[in-house]
Amino acid sequence: MSEQNAPDVTLSAGKGFLPGLALDAVVFGFHEGQLKILLLTYESGTCALPGGFIRDREDLNQAARRMLFERTGLDEIYLEQFYTFGDLARFDPNPLRGIMVSKGFTPPDDHWLLQRFVTVGYYALVDFTKTVPKTDGLADSCSWFDFTDMPALMLDHRVIVGKALETLRTNLDHKLIGSNLLEETFTMADLQRLYETILGKSLNRSSFQRSMLGSGMLERIDKKYGGGAHKAPYVYRFLTKE
Amino acid sequence: MSEQNAPDVTLSAGKGFLPGLALDAVVFGFHEGQLKILLLTYESGTCALPGGFIRDREDLNQAARRMLFERTGLDEIYLEQFYTFGDLARFDPNPLRGIMVSKGFTPPDDHWLLQRFVTVGYYALVDFTKTVPKTDGLADSCSWFDFTDMPALMLDHRVIVGKALETLRTNLDHKLIGSNLLEETFTMADLQRLYETILGKSLNRSSFQRSMLGSGMLERIDKKYGGGAHKAPYVYRFLTKE
DNA sequence: GGTTTATTGTTGCACTATGCGACAATAATA
DNA sequence: TATTATTGTCGCATAGTGCAACAATAAACC
Numbered sequence: 153m154s155e156q157n158a159p160d161v162t163l164s165a166g167k168g169f170l171p172g173l174a175l176d177a178v179v180f181g182f183h184e185g186q187l188k189i190l191l192l193t194y195e196s197g198t199c200a201l202p203g204g205f206i207r208d209r210e211d212l213n214q215a216a217r218r219m220l221f222e223r224t225g226l227d228e229i230y231l232e233q234f235y236t237f238g239d240l241a242r243f244d245p246n247p248l249r250g251i252m253v254s255k256g257f258t259p260p261d262d263h264w265l266l267q268r269f270v271t272v273g274y275y276a277l278v279d280f281t282k283t284v285p286k287t288d289g290l291a292d293s294c295s296w297f298d299f300t301d302m303p304a305l306m307l308d309h310r311v312i313v314g315k316a317l318e319t320l321r322t323n324l325d326h327k328l329i330g331s332n333l334l335e336e337t338f339t340m341a342d343l344q345r346l347y348e349t350i351l352g353k354s355l356n357r358s359s360f361q362r363s364m365l366g367s368g369m370l371e372r373i374d375k376k377y378g379g380g381a382h383k384a385p386y387v388y389r390f391l392t393k394e
Numbered sequence: 395m396s397e398q399n400a401p402d403v404t405l406s407a408g409k410g411f412l413p414g415l416a417l418d419a420v421v422f423g424f425h426e427g428q429l430k431i432l433l434l435t436y437e438s439g440t441c442a443l444p445g446g447f448i449r450d451r452e453d454l455n456q457a458a459r460r461m462l463f464e465r466t467g468l469d470e471i472y473l474e475q476f477y478t479f480g481d482l483a484r485f486d487p488n489p490l491r492g493i494m495v496s497k498g499f500t501p502p503d504d505h506w507l508l509q510r511f512v513t514v515g516y517y518a519l520v521d522f523t524k525t526v527p528k529t530d531g532l533a534d535s536c537s538w539f540d541f542t543d544m545p546a547l548m549l550d551h552r553v554i555v556g557k558a559l560e561t562l563r564t565n566l567d568h569k570l571i572g573s574n575l576l577e578e579t580f581t582m583a584d585l586q587r588l589y590e591t592i593l594g595k596s597l598n599r600s601s602f603q604r605s606m607l608g609s610g611m612l613e614r615i616d617k618k619y620g621g622g623a624h625k626a627p628y629v630y631r632f633l634t635k636e
Numbered sequence: 637g638g639t640t641t642a643t644t645g646t647t648g649c650a651c652t653a654t655g656c657g658a659c660a661a662t663a664a665t666a
Numbered sequence: 667t668a669t670t671a672t673t674g675t676c677g678c679a680t681a682g683t684g685c686a687a688c689a690a691t692a693a694a695c696c
Binding site: 170171172173206208209210211212213215233235236237238239240241268270272 | 412413414415448450451452453454455457475477478479480481482483510512514
Binding site for chain 1: 684685686690691693694695
């Protein structure tokens with residue numbers, strides 16, 4: 153749980169929000185051959201997933217979209233709920249208390265944000281180039297990190313990230329994951345690098361090309377010149393935007 | 395959400411439980427070629443999924459196991475969380491109020507069970523022959539229904555069942571679903587019937603047999619005599635109990 | 637301008653997985 | 667003893683994929 157939206161939320165005694173329930177999002181991006189993740193950093197030094205709370209009269213999934221819009225400036229994000237984390241062990245008020253104290257606010261022990269929270273995990277796929285990360289009230293910054301070079305995260309957020317990646321991997325073939333992480337047009341090499349990065353293993357080039365072309369998801373558009381001292385690759389676009 | 399465990403829970407004002415959060419389980423069984431589902435029936439005529447609440451000092455998944463043990467008498471159940479339902483539209487106190495009234499208890503409008511609940515969905519696979527269904531405080535009975543002949547369900551429970559089946563289908567190959575729904579030993583025809591029932595389509599017999607044997611999951615044990623006027627089939631057992 | 641270099645698009649071959657049909661084996665029944 | 671229904675297995679056609687090879691070619695180099 154990343155109890156953001158402070159100070160308004162911090163001071164509100166939780167009024168207007170569902171009690172004990174939060175949501176956290178693993179926001180994936182892809183840029184220059186690197187898988188990226190959006191994280192909040194705090195003055196106290198810790199890092200966390202962007203998260204939020206659910207309003208009294210708001211769908212759970214809608215709350216996730218609202219929170220993501222606040223963090224990324226993006227509407228119509230590819231978003232999927234993947235798991236709800238409710239272990240008792242994730243109940244530890246200290247990290248958040250430290251953050252609040254470093255912001256000059258010393259909460260009482262029974263502050264609503266310091267109670268036990270169950271959190272619903274979402275993962276989102278966004279176009280890195282179109283995202284405008286924006287911090288929330290408590291955090292110091294909201295920014296991209298290389299997935300392979302992630303800092304330590306608050307509470308069980310690392311576990312949440314792990315499960316998100318796992319889900320992303322198993323969904324890679326069936327859902328239009330590429331079309332949400334890449335820009336409008338891309339080369340076959342771009343697409344393969346994305347797949348290899350997500351799966352964490354290298355793929356055979358000709359097999360990959362054949363299967364992608366055979367799937368009928370791609371439209372070949374142009375040729376891309378200026379890519380280096382070699383044959384110019386075709387540029388593709390996804391046919392099926394869902 | 396099936397707010398069971400009454401009357402104790404009903405009258406407790408929700409003390410000792412996480413507020414606004416419930417869990418519901420889609421319990422699958424398989425018997426005589428039929429997929430089964432465990433449902434609660436109420437005096438008021440409605441039916442619902444077995445469900446429960448999470449204690450203050452209890453893991454979410456542990457609460458699901460506890461609730462399932464109470465309903466089925468089974469420990470060590472194959473259990474998987476698949477989705478959390480939090481639409482505002484599922485907030486409708488009337489069905490539950492009706493149930494309580496039919497039990498002779500007229501709750502105030504602000505009764506804790508009549509507030510909005512988010513529910514975490516689980517599906518469970520159990521050995522039909524070993525299950526001893528047991529009702530809870532509010533329900534009239536807890537019993538098996540043919541999956542193909544399910545009554546109308548309370549609130550959005552039908553949607554929950556649908557998503558559970560969907561998850562079950564996609565997991566059918568990768569997880570040891572057969573070993574949890576069948577008895578210790580079975581014939582290849584039994585196993586194929588299970589797969590066909592879950593997938594909702596017929597499979598080619600020889601291909602199915604070849605792929606199952608090729609997977610290395612099965613151990614051939616005996617021959618089963620007395621099955622009819624035909625060649626006796628082999629009896630198999632799953633090698634990998636996880 | 638000719639040559640080199642790196643990358644791309646494509647094809648052939650081997651291997652595996654699977655749908656489908658066929659056939660012999662066989663346990664109970666008539 | 668013959669019949670019947672079901673089972674275990676095999677052969678063939680087809681689709682998908684890993685791997686290697688090869689020609690095409692845009693930029694860089696001399």
